Amino acid sequence: xxxxxxxxxxxxxxxxxxxxxxxxxxxxxxxxxxxxxxxxxxxxxxxxxxxxxxxxxxxxxxxxxxxxxxxxxxxxxxxxxxxxxxxxxxxxxxxxxxxxxxxxxxxxxxxxxxxxxxxxxxxxxxxxxxxxxxxxxxxxxxxxxxxxxxxxxxxxxxxxxxxxxxxxxxxxxxxxxxxxxxxxxxxxxxxxxxxxxxxxxxxxxxxxxxxxxxxxxxxxxxxxxxxxxxxxxxxxxxxxxxxxxxxxxxxxxxxxxxxxxxxxxxxxxxxxxxxxxxxxxxxxxxxxxxxxxxxxxxxxxxxxxxxxxxxxxxxxxxxx
Amino acid sequence: xxxxxxxxxxxxxxxxxxxxxxxxxxxxxxxxxxxxxxxxxxxxxxxxxxxxxxxxxxxxxxxxxxxxxxxxxxxxxxxxxxxxxxxxxxxxxxxxxxxxxxxxxxxxxxxxxxxxxxxxxxxxxxxxxxxxxxxxxxxxxxxxxxxxxxxxxxxxxxxxxxxxxxxxxxxxxxxxxxxxxxxxxxxxxxxxxxxxxxxxxxxxxxxxxxxxxxxxxxxxxxxxxxxxxxxxxxxxxxxxxxxxxxxxxxxxxxxxxxxxxxxxxxxxxxxxxxxxxxxxxxxxxxxxxxxxxxxxxxxxxxxxxxxxxxxxxxxxxxxx
Numbered sequence: 001x002x003x004x005x006x007x008x009x010x011x012x013x014x015x016x017x018x019x020x021x022x023x024x025x026x027x028x029x030x031x032x033x034x035x036x037x038x039x040x041x042x043x044x045x046x047x048x049x050x051x052x053x054x055x056x057x058x059x060x061x062x063x064x065x066x067x068x069x070x071x072x073x074x075x076x077x078x079x080x081x082x083x084x085x086x087x088x089x090x091x092x093x094x095x096x097x098x099x100x101x102x103x104x105x106x107x108x109x110x111x112x113x114x115x116x117x118x119x120x121x122x123x124x125x126x127x128x129x130x131x132x133x134x135x136x137x138x139x140x141x142x143x144x145x146x147x148x149x150x151x152x153x154x155x156x157x158x159x160x161x162x163x164x165x166x167x168x169x170x171x172x173x174x175x176x177x178x179x180x181x182x183x184x185x186x187x188x189x190x191x192x193x194x195x196x197x198x199x200x201x202x203x204x205x206x207x208x209x210x211x212x213x214x215x216x217x218x219x220x221x222x223x224x225x226x227x228x229x230x231x232x233x234x235x236x237x238x239x240x241x242x243x244x245x246x247x248x249x250x251x252x253x254x255x256x257x258x259x260x261x262x263x264x265x266x267x268x269x270x271x272x273x274x275x276x277x278x279x280x281x282x283x284x285x286x287x288x289x290x291x292x293x294x295x296x297x298x299x300x301x302x303x304x305x306x307x308x309x310x311x312x313x314x315x316x317x318x319x320x
Numbered sequence: 321x322x323x324x325x326x327x328x329x330x331x332x333x334x335x336x337x338x339x340x341x342x343x344x345x346x347x348x349x350x351x352x353x354x355x356x357x358x359x360x361x362x363x364x365x366x367x368x369x370x371x372x373x374x375x376x377x378x379x380x381x382x383x384x385x386x387x388x389x390x391x392x393x394x395x396x397x398x399x400x401x402x403x404x405x406x407x408x409x410x411x412x413x414x415x416x417x418x419x420x421x422x423x424x425x426x427x428x429x430x431x432x433x434x435x436x437x438x439x440x441x442x443x444x445x446x447x448x449x450x451x452x453x454x455x456x457x458x459x460x461x462x463x464x465x466x467x468x469x470x471x472x473x474x475x476x477x478x479x480x481x482x483x484x485x486x487x488x489x490x491x492x493x494x495x496x497x498x499x500x501x502x503x504x505x506x507x508x509x510x511x512x513x514x515x516x517x518x519x520x521x522x523x524x525x526x527x528x529x530x531x532x533x534x535x536x537x538x539x540x541x542x543x544x545x546x547x548x549x550x551x552x553x554x555x556x557x558x559x560x561x562x563x564x565x566x567x568x569x570x571x572x573x574x575x576x577x578x579x580x581x582x583x584x585x586x587x588x589x590x591x592x593x594x595x596x597x598x599x600x601x602x603x604x605x606x607x608x609x610x611x612x613x614x615x616x617x618x619x620x621x622x623x624x625x626x627x628x629x630x631x632x633x634x635x636x637x638x639x640x
Contacts, residue, residue: 002637003635003636003637004635004636004637005635007637025362025464026464026466029467029548030400030466030467030468030548031366031396031397031399031400031467031531031532031533032364032365032366032396032397032399032400032402032457033364033365033366034362034363034364034400034459034464035362035363035364035365036362036363036461037357037362037363042345042354042355042356042357043354043355043356043357043363044352044353044354044355045352045353045355045408045441045456046351046352046353046441047408047409047410047441047442047443047452047454048410048443049410049412049443049445049447049452050445051412051445051446051447051448052447053447054445054446054447055445076351076352077351077352079351079352080350080351080352080354082352088365088367088454089367090367090368090369090410090452092369092371092450093637095637096636096637121365121366121367122367123367123368123369123452124636124637125369125370125371125374125375125636126371126374126636126637127369127371127372127373127374127448127450128371128447128448128450130412130447130448130450132367132369132410132443132452134367134408134454136365137352139354141356144345144346144354146346146350147349147350147351148350211351212351213351228349228350315323315324315325316323316324316416316444316445316446317322317323317324317327317413317415317416317444317446
């Protein structure tokens with residue numbers, strides 16, 4: 001088995017992961033990494049931890065764990081409108097298995113290459129399996145899609161379809177279910193979330209000021225926007241974008257999954273109606289976007305008829 | 321018990337931790353934190369993970385765990401000559417105990433205040449107890465204390481005294497030992513490492529180019545400098561700075577602890593002799609610094625008589 005330093009050299013300080021952008025002055029191998037930001041850019045960063053037995057089964061495919069961990073972390077950059085630059089990795093492992101590390105490193109390199117980010121540092125230690133990532137990205141000075149940026153009268157819009165990843169989790173609990181194309185598609189949505197980076201950057205460019213990524217469920221995450229922005233919203237439940245696979249696989253629970261299911265990592269954003277009319281075509285070129293409601297002055301979240309909608313999205317520790 | 325969001329609000333988005341420097345545009349509460357760096361400054365960052373049962377006993381005082389985690393992470397900034405700015409916290413907890421969180425948060429706030437850093441984001445999840453921190457700091461453009469910066473003929477110098485923390489670990493394995501002032505002093509060195517931030521910044525200012533912090537043992541960490549700088553070094557074992565407490569408590573193993581004991585978090589740096597002569601007084605005003613050897617062209621690390629010195633510092637995974 002390799003020691004800690006050899007392990008880093010072999011699996012993480014390698015060609016697939018250490019091809020840096022010019023902004024990275026120093027990467028893996030020193031006490032710190034160093035970035036030199038382009039003029040007029042700000043730094044934007046987010047940390048996510050994924051723990052075996054909580055966020056993924058310990059026996060899951062290491063390549064999928066790596067890809068999902070990085071994609072989920074990049075999704076936070078997407079939700080700010082930032083361009084990804086580099087990331088750090090805190091990896092805690094019960095043992096240094098070459099087979100596991102090989103697959104993990106390859107999955108990480110594939111996801112990193114897909115989004116143009118490099119690995120610049122981190123820490124590798126013994127312990128229960130868990131992965132903590134921090135992505136760093138760039139934002140033009142002055143702009144950002146913030147949770148406190150929603151304004152009265154703006155449309156509430158979501159990218160892609162909702163509830164698919166939650167339906168996939170249902171499927172994983174009944175592993176005997178035959179793997180139909182619909183089910184395959186739902187599982188793919190859970191295992192391979194797509195950070196909506198291009199959409200986020202496009203939103204920022206056209207003047208949008210508010211977004212969040214849907215990790216805990218639409219109602220919970222939209223709720224964060226409403227709370228931070230001191231506004232409310234009405235949602236047209238009939239307008240929610242549901243995939244054909246979701247409708248076919250769980251017709252009775254599709255709406256509930258779309259409202260409260262986490263792990264889709266789609267963006268929920270707000271936009272003044274004229275901006276939406278002007279740019280809908282260019283935005284939808286990245287991923288289909290669907291208006292589902294409107295921001296109002298009165299606090300709270302209701303359906304189109306004014307009935308309150310209550311979030312039941314996942315929170316760690318709640319109800320203990 | 322508080323839910324995840326309430327927990328963050330109560331213990332981490334609080335006055336002791338969220339008083340930001342003007343460079344922090346956005347802290348806790350959005351998808352990302354945002355920094356706006358002063359002109360002519362670079363960003364410098366490092367990630368460290370501490371795992372219960374590996375880096376600290378699960379039952380250890382939460383305030384001490386928090387202080388030590390942040391101090392150890394800040395020590396990486398010190399080793400680059402950087403000024404600390406802010407940090408992110410990935411906290412994985414088996415349960416949300418108010419008592420534990422209260423103590424942890426208070427310890428973290430005390431250490432953060434001592435070094436002028438604020439908490440700007442992170443992730444809190446269920447799982448086996450572990451703490452991952454990433455500190456962000458500032459470096460003037462163009463300068464940094466790097467592991468690859470040692471040059472032939474320079475002095476090898478260390479701050480403070482070596483081996484104390486390793487001796488403390490010996491003491492912790494015999495908890496029946498009476499707590500003499502000497503032992504108290506050694507334990508304090510282990511529990512409360514002092515990041516040598518002022519010394520690192522002073523070194524950078526006077527034109528030094530190379531440092532590392534001693535986390536894995538002098539021989540192992542100096543070895544990283546030699547490897548990265550493609551040089552060797554001779555060390556005068558008689559010159560190693562040993563505390564009176566270390567000499568008194570383990571007279572037979574003092575030298576071994578100083579050479580291979582980790583966890584001291586002193587700086588090991590190299591400096592041209594004229595610079596040392598010129599600035600020794602001002603440097604030692606921060607913390608006593610002791611020349612212990614000299615960089616040479618021939619690779620390898622030897623004592624003054626030329627006998628090879630072999631590192632046995634701790635590495636995760638080695639020997640499995």
